[in-house]
Amino acid sequence: MRKTQRLSQEELAGNFTSRSYISKLENNEKCPTSTMIFYLAAKLKILPSEFIRQIEEYNLSIS
Numbered sequence: 001m002r003k004t005q006r007l008s009q010e011e012l013a014g015n016f017t018s019r020s021y022i023s024k025l026e027n028n029e030k031c032p033t034s035t036m037i038f039y040l041a042a043k044l045k046i047l048p049s050e051f052i053r054q055i056e057e058y059n060l061s062i063s
Contacts, residue, residue: 001046001051009026037051
């Protein structure tokens with residue numbers, strides 16, 4: 001999602017979190033809190049439910 005919108009990890013993190021945390025989320029090393037899901041969805045300009053749907057779809061495609 002981030003890459004399709006041409007956002008860097010730093011841009012997505014903004015002042016709310018760190019680039020390192022975004023990297024850990026992307027590598028499935030961390031699980032986002034509900035607050036983080038809402039923040040990331042807002043930064044990506046999508047609904048939180050759409051954010052979760054896309055993550056589920058991706059996870060199904062790689063398993």
